[in-house]
Amino acid sequence: MLDNIKSTGKKATRDGFGAGIDAISAENDQVVVLTADLAGSLKIQNFIDNYPERYFQIGIAEANMMGIAAGLANGGKIPYTTTFANFSTGRVYDQIRQSIAYSHKNVKICASHAGLTLGEDGATHQILEDLGMMRMLPGMTVINPCDYHQTKAAAIAIAHHDGPVYLRFGRPSWPMFTEDMPFEIGKALHMAEGTDISIFATGHMVWQAVEAAKELAKEGISVDLVNIHTIKPLDEEAILASVKKTGCAVSCEEHNRMGGLGDAIAQVLTGNHPVPQEFVAVNDSFGESGTPAELLDKYGLSVADVVKAAKRALARK
Amino acid sequence: MANIAELKSIASQVRRDIVRQVADAQSGHPGGSLGCADLLVALYFETMKHDTSFSMSGDQEDMFYLSNGHISPVWYSVLARSGYFPVKELATFRQLNTRLQGHPTTHEGLPGVRTASGSLGQGLSVAIGAALAKKLNNDPQLVFCLMGDGEQEEGQVWEAVMFAPHNKVDNLIAIVDRNNQQIDGSLDEVLDIGDLGEKYAAFGWEVLRMDGNNMEEVVATLAKAKSLTGKGKPIFIDMKTEMGKGVDYMEGTHKWHGKAPDAELTAKAMAQLEETLGDY
Numbered sequence: 144m145l146d147n148i149k150s151t152g153k154k155a156t157r158d159g160f161g162a163g164i165d166a167i168s169a170e171n172d173q174v175v176v177l178t179a180d181l182a183g184s185l186k187i188q189n190f191i192d193n194y195p196e197r198y199f200q201i202g203i204a205e206a207n208m209m210g211i212a213a214g215l216a217n218g219g220k221i222p223y224t225t226t227f228a229n230f231s232t233g234r235v236y237d238q239i240r241q242s243i244a245y246s247h248k249n250v251k252i253c254a255s256h257a258g259l260t261l262g263e264d265g266a267t268h269q270i271l272e273d274l275g276m277m278r279m280l281p282g283m284t285v286i287n288p289c290d291y292h293q294t295k296a297a298a299i300a301i302a303h304h305d306g307p308v309y310l311r312f313g314r315p316s317w318p319m320f321t322e323d324m325p326f327e328i329g330k331a332l333h334m335a336e337g338t339d340i341s342i343f344a345t346g347h348m349v350w351q352a353v354e355a356a357k358e359l360a361k362e363g364i365s366v367d368l369v370n371i372h373t374i375k376p377l378d379e380e381a382i383l384a385s386v387k388k389t390g391c392a393v394s395c396e397e398h399n400r401m402g403g404l405g406d407a408i409a410q411v412l413t414g415n416h417p418v419p420q421e422f423v424a425v426n427d428s429f430g431e432s433g434t435p436a437e438l439l440d441k442y443g444l445s446v447a448d449v450v451k452a453a454k455r456a457l458a459r460k
Numbered sequence: 461m462a463n464i465a466e467l468k469s470i471a472s473q474v475r476r477d478i479v480r481q482v483a484d485a486q487s488g489h490p491g492g493s494l495g496c497a498d499l500l501v502a503l504y505f506e507t508m509k510h511d512t513s514f515s516m517s518g519d520q521e522d523m524f525y526l527s528n529g530h531i532s533p534v535w536y537s538v539l540a541r542s543g544y545f546p547v548k549e550l551a552t553f554r555q556l557n558t559r560l561q562g563h564p565t566t567h568e569g570l571p572g573v574r575t576a577s578g579s580l581g582q583g584l585s586v587a588i589g590a591a592l593a594k595k596l597n598n599d600p601q602l603v604f605c606l607m608g609d610g611e612q613e614e615g616q617v618w619e620a621v622m623f624a625p626h627n628k629v630d631n632l633i634a635i636v637d638r639n640n641q642q643i644d645g646s647l648d649e650v651l652d653i654g655d656l657g658e659k660y661a662a663f664g665w666e667v668l669r670m671d672g673n674n675m676e677e678v679v680a681t682l683a684k685a686k687s688l689t690g691k692g693k694p695i696f697i698d699m700k701t702e703m704g705k706g707v708d709y710m711e712g713t714h715k716w717h718g719k720a721p722d723a724e725l726t727a728k729a730m731a732q733l734e735e736t737l738g739d740y
Contacts, residue, residue, distance in 0.1 A: 175596070199592065199627075207585045207619035214525075214589020217574050218597060219517045222589075238616070242582050246566050246575045 145335040145360060145368065148353050150318035156347075157255040157312055159291035161186025163298025164223065168194055171221065171302055177212055178225045179205045184314075185225035185255050205230045209238035209250070216248040221302050224250065228257035228311055229270040236276055243307050244280040251301045252277075256314045257287075258397035259425065259442055260347055260435035269430035269438075275402020277309040278375050284308045284328065285375040287396075287404075289349035291319045293372060296326035304328055311346065313397075315435045318350045321370075329373045331381035337367035340453050341385040344395035345371045345404045348423065348444065352395050355449035364457065374404050379411045386412065391456040392420045395449055397439075400424035419459035421452040468675050470541060471501045473737040475706045476730065477537035477550055480739065483726040485554035488562065491716040492608060493534035495639050495701035499606065499672050500538040507682040509601060512543040514571035522601045523590055525575065527583020528608035528637065529563040530718065536560050539572040540740075547740045581614025583607060584634055588624055591632040602689055605634045610642030612653045624694040625664030632694045633685045634665075637672065639703040641714040660696040672701035706733055 168174045168190050176190050177199040191198045199215075201208040205226055212222035224231065231254035232239070243250045254273065261269045277285045284306060288294040294312045301308045324332060334349075335356060344352035349370045356366035367385045371378065386392050392412065394405035405422040412418055425442050439445050474497045482488035504510065508522035515521075526535050533553065540547045545559070552558035559570040563578030575586045587605035594601060611617060624632060636656055640647050647653055657667045666688050670681035678699075685695045703717070704710025707729040710721075721729060 196596065201623065202619075202626075204616075204619035204623065206582075206616040207588075207623055210582050210585020210616070210620065211589035211592065211623075213575055214586040214591070215593045217516060217518070217523075217586075217590050218593020218599075219519075220593050220596065237579050238582055238585075241576050241579045242586055248575070 145356055145366070148320050148334060150320050151322065152319055153316040154291040154319055155314060155316050156288060156291060156294040157184070157186050157314060159294030160253060160255065160298050160312055161189065163295040165189050166295070167299045167302045168197070173219060173221045174223065174302055175199065175215055175220045176223045176225060177201055177208050179203055179208050179230060181226045185253070187225060205235045206238050209235045210242050212250045213242040213246060213248045216250050222250050223253050225253045227268060228254035228273050229268050232273040232276050233270060240280060244283050247282060248307060249305055251308045251310060253310045255312055257311045258313060258347065259430045259438040259444065260313050260315045260397060262315065262435050262438065263432050265432040266429040271399040271425050271430065272402060273311060274374055274396070274398050274404065278402065278407065282306060283375065284373070286328065286373050287311045287346040288372045289346055289370055290317055290321050292321045293326055297372065300326060300328050313347055317347055320350065320353065326372070329376045329378060331378035332370040332372065333381065334370050335366060335368035337365040337389065339365045339389055340457055341367045341369060341389045341392045342395065342449070342453065343369050343371050343382065343392060343404065343408055345374060346397050348395035348397055351444065351446050351449050354446040355453065358446065358450050359453055364453065366453070371404055374407055377407050377411065382408055382411050383416055386416055386418045391418050391460045393423060393449065393452045393456050394420065395423040397444060398424055400426055419456050421456040423449050423452045464675050464679065467501050467505055467679065469736040470505055471497045471675065472734045474501055474534060474537045474541060476733045476735055476739060478533040479707065479721065479726060479729045479733070481533045481536065481550055481553040482720045484551065486720045487554055488533055488720060489530040489718045490533065490720070491641065491703040491710055492528065492531040492637060492639065494707060494710060495703045495705045496531055496534050496606065496637050496672065497706070498675050498678050499635065499699060500534050502675065502678045502682055503604060504538045504542045506679055507686070508604065514544060516574060518574065519597065520599055520601055523574065523603045525583045525587040525590065525603065525605040526564060527577055527605055528580060528611050529577030532562065532564050535564060541737065544572040545570065550740045580608065580611040581616040584617055584620040587632060587634070588620055588629055591629050594631055602686065603632050605632070607634065607636050609636055609638045609640060609647060609653060609656070612636065612656065613651050621660060621663050628692050629694050630690055630692050633689065633697065634694065635697040635699050637701055638698055639701045641703045641717060643714065643717050645714055657696070657698040664693060665696040666693045667696050667698065669698045672699035673705050708732060
């Protein structure tokens, strides 16, 4: 099963988002798209060309964008807000909290350039806290897809979900490997059957986990590989089923080790089936300028880091 | 159509409701609520086309957004007196398990409220979004938004003020309660916002001014504002009011912005406000 997971080329997850917008906007005329001066980066040019009346250029005013999206939702629209992850969350937390989450508005907050793999722009733009902030909002669905295909599927699926959603994706070209795999909000994707260790990964880190699992297989270590694209609501059933088989876990995310996927899984494990867990995540720091590969290496998110974490978890069994 | 005398009579009862809600809860914001009573009565009993059976989408209705959510007592009273929910429910204001939360919210399903407010500066953006949705839906009705003047100190307000004229959101009427008081003192002392009418005009809004405590003028100005919609510009009304209007010891001071009267002062207020529709 693991051997069947192969990269069929590279495209950015944000390109998958753009493709998803093209598909859902043709199917559902209630979908409207807002941007805060980042239409090009979010790959929505086709939408702008095809449906200019459903497109809203807000200008560099993210707070206003979140409020306008809430108002559009009141009128029955399905607004997708588009900007970088940093400006989609921390900059507008209170607007999301009051006008969208507490008010239960059907707004889709679509956030590109998340995490270290944003690269050269540096720490001001590399948000590593967004999953935590969005997870903490009652009623918010939080999705971090792993490649082009899954991001496309998620961008389509969220239109059919009633309620606020945070959809997080990224900037760099990244291996594509989920083309024929199913996507369902809230349902983990079991990618490889294994018996020695569970690896739970989200976003770009899923590919790192795939490569790590292949490395570990060479050493005779069998990985149960689970892609957690939906961080909230979390597929607790899938997580528990996996660790009951393996007895230890590694969580992998392009996020601060606090507040993200690792914390979410730890809560499930401690409350139901305590097993050793290791975290592959950024160790409570900001990022910096560099290439995505350099940054993943420096901040402990490389394939080798996943392998090491797996061995630490195994040793604690 | 209600006549001016009827509207004034309703406003008197609304003012009683405001003081009684705040007094019973021993918390809440009476000052701004009293100042805006005439406006909200005019909107709900005269100006707006609206349906008390209430739908979130407000299709084919005028919509009202309260951005300065702390003046919830006046909105709750006007919604109840209009028929959105039973008047006796006003007795639950700020109590545990109430739909009448300290600041308005959709969370408990109170009819009439479409988006939570209270954290300031957000309502105009939401109202713009609702107005844009009406245009997409070919719905000719209007969106009204009330803000506080202290709230104009929030940066998001100016993002929205800039957006609406640029995008010709001309089915929107924004009103600011210019009572010149905020929690820590007068706006002149805390952070002067200057001549708001001039500022909104500079951004491209059609600007009207009115005395928000003169019912004839409020009704006439709202009618004028409606007549100016659909002409490419959003409408702004710089509404001068007196904080605490109708209760002498609360008038013109920030001290009753967010404070409840004791039993003696409540009785004193009641003596100044005629019971016209029956207390809840």
